[in-house]
Every structure is written in C-alpha cells, then in structure tokens.
Amino acid sequence: MRPFRIAAVVLTLVLALAACGGTPEVEPAPAPSPAEEELSDKPAVEPEVEPVAEPEPEVDPADAAWAALDITLDVREGLCHGDKGPEYQRYIVLHDTEGDGDASSVIDWWDSNGSYVAAHFVVNRDGSIVQCVPLDMIAHHAGFGDAGHNELYGVTDESRDDMRGTTPIGDWAPDYGMNSYSIGIEMVHVGGQDYPEEQLEALDGLIAYIDAYYGFESTIIDHKAWRSGNSDTSPEFAGFLANYQDHRTHD
Numbered sequence: 001m002r003p004f005r006i007a008a009v010v011l012t013l014v015l016a017l018a019a020c021g022g023t024p025e026v027e028p029a030p031a032p033s034p035a036e037e038e039l040s041d042k043p044a045v046e047p048e049v050e051p052v053a054e055p056e057p058e059v060d061p062a063d064a065a066w067a068a069l070d071i072t073l074d075v076r077e078g079l080c081h082g083d084k085g086p087e088y089q090r091y092i093v094l095h096d097t098e099g100d101g102d103a104s105s106v107i108d109w110w111d112s113n114g115s116y117v118a119a120h121f122v123v124n125r126d127g128s129i130v131q132c133v134p135l136d137m138i139a140h141h142a143g144f145g146d147a148g149h150n151e152l153y154g155v156t157d158e159s160r161d162d163m164r165g166t167t168p169i170g171d172w173a174p175d176y177g178m179n180s181y182s183i184g185i186e187m188v189h190v191g192g193q194d195y196p197e198e199q200l201e202a203l204d205g206l207i208a209y210i211d212a213y214y215g216f217e218s219t220i221i222d223h224k225a226w227r228s229g230n231s232d233t234s235p236e237f238a239g240f241l242a243n244y245q246d247h248r249t250h251d
C-alpha cells in the first residue's frame with residue numbers, strides 16, 4: 001500500500017472511532033420492570049447484620065457421662081422387679097461381688113440361679129462395666145436391712161417391688177425398703193485384693209453418670225451400712241468410700 005493510502009485508511013478509522021464516541025458500543029439497558037423499580041428503591045447495600053453464631057448442639061450431661069464409660073447394656077427382664085421412677089431415687093449402694101468372675105459371668109449367674117438377686121451395674125477390675133437392670137427399675141441388691149433402717153434411711157416398702165424370690169432373714173433384719181429407693185453397683189472384688197485404679201476410675205465415671213441422669217447427688221452407702229454384719233464392701237474399700245461420700249470420687 002502506498003503511504004497516502006495508509007494515511008487515508010488511518011484517517012477513516014480515526015473518524016469512525018470519533019463518530020462512536022471512542023467507546024465500544026453498549027446495548028441500551030432495558031427499561032426496568034415495575035418490580036425492579038420497587039427493588040431499586042431499597043438501599044444498594046443491605047444494612048449490616050450481626051452474624052448469628054450457629055447454636056452448639058445441646059449435649060445432655062447424662063449422655064456425655066455415659067459416652068465416657070466403657071459400658072455394655074445387657075438388660076435381663078427376670079432381674080427387674082418393678083418401677084422406680086426418678087422421684088424414688090435416694091441412694092447409691094456399693095457392693096463387692098466377692099468372687100473372681102467377671103461382670104458378664106456374674107450377671108449370667110444372677111439370671112439363672114433363681115434367686116432374682118442382682119445389682120444394676122457390675123464394674124470389672126479392668127474398668128469395663130455391664131448394666132443388667134435399667135435405672136428406672138428396681139433391682140434386688142440390698143435385700144433386708146436392720147430393724148429400724150427403713151426409718152433411719154427414710155425408705156418404705158410400698159409394694160412397687162414385686163419381692164419375687166425374697167426370703168426374710170430374721171427378726172433382726174425385717175426392714176425392706178432400700179431396693180425401691182436405690183441403685184446398686186457391684187465391683188468385681190474378693191476380700192484382700194486391691195481395687196485397681198481402672199476399676200475405681202470407672203466407678204467415679206459411673207457415679208457421675210448416675211448423678212447426671214437424675215440431676216442430683218444420691219447418698220452413697222455400702223451394703224453393710226444397710227445390713228449390719230454384711231461383708232461388702234471389703235475393708236480395703238473404706239478409704240475410697242469416705243472419699244466418695246465426701247466428694248464423689250475415689251481419691
């Protein structure tokens with residue numbers, strides 16, 4: 001192309017650009033519909049709103065305490081002896097199994113020997129726990145107590161307990177109210193043995209669970225407090241029992 005032709009083309013281009021304002025052509029915006037007009041009346045920027053934190057999911061304290069346990073639920077209908085709603089809960093009664101058998105074998109024995117005796121929970125020496133009676137059912141773990149102990153402990157036998165399999169043990173122990181107002185816990189233990197740390201920590205956690213379940217602290221006693229001369233809990237447990245009664249853990 002000759003120079004003057006190039007100049008002419010450049011000039012044409014410059015003129016063309018000037019004609020359209022030097023900017024690229026833009027489609028005209030369509031007229032706003034009535035709805036859009038209404039919207040456009042609102043401020044362009046939404047007023048700032050404090051972000052609302054997602055509420056933490058509520059964890060039931062009893063569920064949390066249960067989850068912290070190494071526990072197996074193995075309910076045996078034959079060991080449940082009547083209703084025990086939370087309004088009847090007063091005591092946690094601690095026992096020793098006075099045998100070497102682990103929790104599962106102890107519960108199998110209870111469920112097959114025809115005596116209908118059982119506690120709600122059995123705590124193994126390794127800290128694992130098995131529950132065979134629900135908290136809202138009566139278990140036959142405390143049996144008959146000393147004359148006057150119904151009054152001393154503020155319990156009565158008002159026949160929620162079916163008393164199946166029970167046999168009076170003598171005039172000195174005619175009172176039968178504790179089962180209807182308590183939860184029983186057996187520790188696998190034979191007199192003379194230590195109580196392993198794992199077992200005691202499991203008992204700490206189990207008592208914390210029972211406290212959380214009811215929303216109050218039940219009075220902690222051992223079996224021989226209810227029935228004088230009983231051999232459980234063993235003498236080695238005395239210091240731990242005092243600690244539980246004082247502040248609800250073994251140490």
Ligand SMILES: [Zn+2]
Pocket residue numbers: 094095096141223232
């Ligand atoms: Zn006992």
